[in-house]
Amino acid sequence: MAARIFCIANQKGGVGKTTTTVNLAAGLAQIGRKVLVVDLDPQGNATMGSGVDKRALETSVYDVLLESATLAEAMRPSPQGGYDVLGANRELAGAEVELVELERRERRLRGALADAPYDFVLVDCPPSLSLLTLNGLCAAHGVIVPMQCEYFALEGLSDLVNTIKQVHANLNRDLEIIGLLRVMFDPRITLQQQVSEQLKAHFGDKVFETVIPRNVRLAEAPSYGLPGVVFDPASKGAQAFVDFAREMAARLGRPAPQPETSPP
Ligand code: ADP
Ligand code: MG
Numbered sequence: 001m002a003a004r005i006f007c008i009a010n011q012k013g014g015v016g017k018t019t020t021t022v023n024l025a026a027g028l029a030q031i032g033r034k035v036l037v038v039d040l041d042p043q044g045n046a047t048m049g050s051g052v053d054k055r056a057l058e059t060s061v062y063d064v065l066l067e068s069a070t071l072a073e074a075m076r077p078s079p080q081g082g083y084d085v086l087g088a089n090r091e092l093a094g095a096e097v098e099l100v101e102l103e104r105r106e107r108r109l110r111g112a113l114a115d116a117p118y119d120f121v122l123v124d125c126p127p128s129l130s131l132l133t134l135n136g137l138c139a140a141h142g143v144i145v146p147m148q149c150e151y152f153a154l155e156g157l158s159d160l161v162n163t164i165k166q167v168h169a170n171l172n173r174d175l176e177i178i179g180l181l182r183v184m185f186d187p188r189i190t191l192q193q194q195v196s197e198q199l200k201a202h203f204g205d206k207v208f209e210t211v212i213p214r215n216v217r218l219a220e221a222p223s224y225g226l227p228g229v230v231f232d233p234a235s236k237g238a239q240a241f242v243d244f245a246r247e248m249a250a251r252l253g254r255p256a257p258q259p260e261t262s263p264p
Pocket of ligand 1: 012013014015016017018019020045127183184185212213214215216218219220222237
C-alpha cells in the first residue's frame with residue numbers, strides 16, 4: 001500500500017509543529033509502522049531533533065526538491081527514533097528562490113514521495129504559507145494542525161483553512177484537514193479550556209481526542225537529539241504522543257496489530 005502522507009502545518013512559529021512531527025513519528029514507529037519524516041523547514045529542527053546533524057548532511061531535502069538526489073540517496077535513519085529522516089538545513093532557504101524558475105515547482109515533493117516505501121510520511125512545514133509549504137500540501141493526503149488553545153490561535157487558523165481549500169480546489173483533490181491537535185495544553189488555565197470548547201463546537205470531530213499537555217520533558221528532548229517519546233517514555237508528554245499515534249493509526253483504518261507486539 002502506498003504511504004499515507006501528512007503535513008504538520010500551521011503558519012505560526014513556535015506552536016509545536018516540529019515537536020508533533022518527531023514525536024508522532026517515534027510513536028508510530030513504536031507501534032510498528034514504517035515512517036519517514038520530511039523536514040521542510042530550513043531551520044532543520046526536525047532533523048536535529050531526530051538525532052541527524054544538519055551541518056553534516058551531504059544531501060538533503062534541498063537536493064530532492066531540485067532533483068539532484070533521490071529520496072533513497074538523501075534520507076538518513078534517525079539513530080534512536082526508529083524512523084527515517086529526509087533532512088534540511090539552511091541550504092533549503094535558497095530552494096524557495098530557485099524553485100520559482102522551475103517547472104512543476106509546487107509538485108517536486110509529490111514526485112519524490114510517489115512510491116516511497118513507508119506506511120506514513122510526516123512533513124514538518126516551515127512557519128509560513130510559502131512555496132516550500134505548498135510543496136508539502138501538494139504531496140499530502142491530509143493536514144494535521146497543532147495549535148495552542150489561545151485566543152489568537154483561532155484567528156490564524158482561518159488563513160490556513162483558506163490555503164488548504166485553495167490547494168484542494170486547484171492543485172490537490174486529495175487534500176483534507178485530518179484534524180486539529182491541541183498542544184501545550186494546561187487544563188488549569190480557563191482561557192485554554194474555553195478555546196478548546198470553541199474548537200470542538202466549530203470543528204467537531206476534526207478535533208483530535210488526544211490532548212498534548214505542556215510538559216518540560218518534551219522541550220528538553222531535542223537538545224539530546226531525541227524525540228520526547230524516546231527521551232523519557234514515562235513522561236506525560238511522551239505518553240500523550242503514543243496515544244496520539246494510536247488515534248491516528250485507528251482513524252486512518254490502520255490500527256495497531258497488537259499492543260504488545262514489537263515491530264519486526
Ligand atoms: P514549531 O515547529 O511550530 O515552531 P516547536 O515544536 O519547535 O514549534 O515548539 C516550540 C517550542 O515549544 C520548542 O521549544 C518546544 O520544545 C516547545 N514545546 C513544544 N511542545 C511542547 C509541550 N507539549 N510542552 C512543553 N514544551 C513544548
Ligand atoms: Mg518547527
